[in-house]
Amino acid sequence: MKRYFSILIFIMLSLFIGCKKSYIELTPIAAGTQQQFYNSANDFKNAVNATYSALQLAGVNGADFIFGDLTSDDTYANSGSCLSGHCDFDNFLVTASGSAASAILNNRWNNCYTGISRANAIISRIDAINMDAALKKQYTGEARFLRAYFYFTLVKTFGGVPLVLKELKTTDEAYTYTRETADNVYKQIETDLTGAASLLPSFYNASDAGRITANAARGMLGKVLLFQNKFTDALPVLKAVIDANIYTLINYADIFHHNNGNNKEILFSIQYTRGGIGQGAASFVNFVPENSGDAVQVGAGNGFNAPTPDIINAFDASDVRKEVSLATTYVNAKGVTVNYPYVKKFVDKGMVAKNETSVDYPVLRYADILLMYAECLNETGSTAIAIPYVNQVRTRANVISLGSLTQSDLRVAIEKERRLEFCFEGQRFFDLARTGRLLTVMNAYFVKYNLLAQGVLIQIKDYQKIFPVPQAQIDINPDKIKQNPGYNN
Secondary structure, eight states, X not given: OGGGGGSSTTOOOOEEOOSTXXXXXXXXSXXXXXXXXXXXXXXXXXXXXHHHHGGGSTTTGGGHHHHHTTTTTSEEOOGXXXXXXXXXXXXXXXXXSSSHHHHHHHHHHHXXXXXXXXXXXXXXXXXXXXXXXXXXXXXXXXXXXXXXXXXXXXXXXXXXXXXXXXXOOSHHHHTTXXXXXXXXXXXXXXXXXXXXXXXXXXXXXXXXXXXXXHHHHHHHHHHHHHHXXXXXXXXXXXXXXXXXXXXXXXXXXXXXXXXXXXXXXXXXXXXXXXXXXXXXXXXXXXXXXXXXXXXXXXXXXXXXXXXXXXXHTTSOTTXXXXXXXXXXXXXXXXXXXXXXXXXXXXXXXXXXSTTOBOOOEEEEEHHHHHHHHHHHHHHTTOHHHHHHHHHHHHHHTTOOOOOSOOHXXXXXXXXXXXXXXXXXXXXXXXHHHHTTOHHHHHHHHHHHTTOEETTEEOOXXXXXXXXXXXXXXXXXXXTTXXXXXXXXX
């Protein structure tokens, strides 16, 4: 599957952009026309691969740590990354315009709509093509899953967004769309994922490993339902993934190994491969310390997303996840040990070119399925039944199993387990926001460490559970696109 991401990424598809008056880019970005392109099964295969490739864009996977980790009690921005806008996320000073942080917002908006527009072109055109029926179902299912994933990313980040479900062919069409409610966006995501699960296969041959399966769609649907507190609805969806007996927990370190992508724990990951073909990931170099010598072999590290003392101290002494996930020191070029915490989850010791790691980025793992299922059980009153599912994850981590707990105690235990299990995978902020715990946890964290921004103790407000809509998008269509409450002040 990884090799597919390098094929026809330049396909001629309508792309949302955030500049001047051009809400939709209608000009092909490669030779030929869309009419000439969408004519064969192979054309649609390449179009689907191009939609997968949008997952690698800077505003999608490349910004997950900014939105999901820096805004949490797990990581912080070093001073060197302030010019990149990271400190504004770390300190909850993000504005809609006029800053590097606002450019990050705009990238997320634009890049997600790039993926959506590619998916829409496939869904809008594929029915008219004479091709193998099974492939047609598969490509449609993949496009619907990917469209759902991009919308899920948007709605978690911004709340309600324009809901575009067809290929747009004129600029005037684009200007008719206003922001839908978050509920309506979630409803469409559910519809797409349910449809994808019915269309996709359960397995692929080795050459197609990494493509989205029916159970990946079910697992993502379970997550989407969980985000809406639809615990009863999520239970059978997640249980179906467990009962499929396809996935299992593996050795924690092996999940993130550079040559072990698409392992038995992975339901869905963003694929990367090194080799000088532009398909490697930058996460390794981004996260290792600046001027770190032995910590990175090719080029200097950026030191982004440094682990906080809070997350470092949150692990039990026996927890194997800590050693895999982070380090607190490194040895510099002079052989001196330097105290400097950094994320090591995405280390690729075989990397031969800067920003060319082969470590895939896990979006949905079997551990997530187990913990989400346990959460749904607990929230629906089946606390005793939920505990063994949490203990499966804890046993793999080499920490003591939970005994009998009350519902409220298990709720806290699951929150902590998710924090440790998925640290530096862009989930912490969104977990706290969806459970209503963001203000309680983060404001206590800021007080605990006396963290100041512009000389004032940081204390976040309820509106900051989502981020401002990029002003560039409002300026494009001010009659239809309005700012989130709280960010106009």
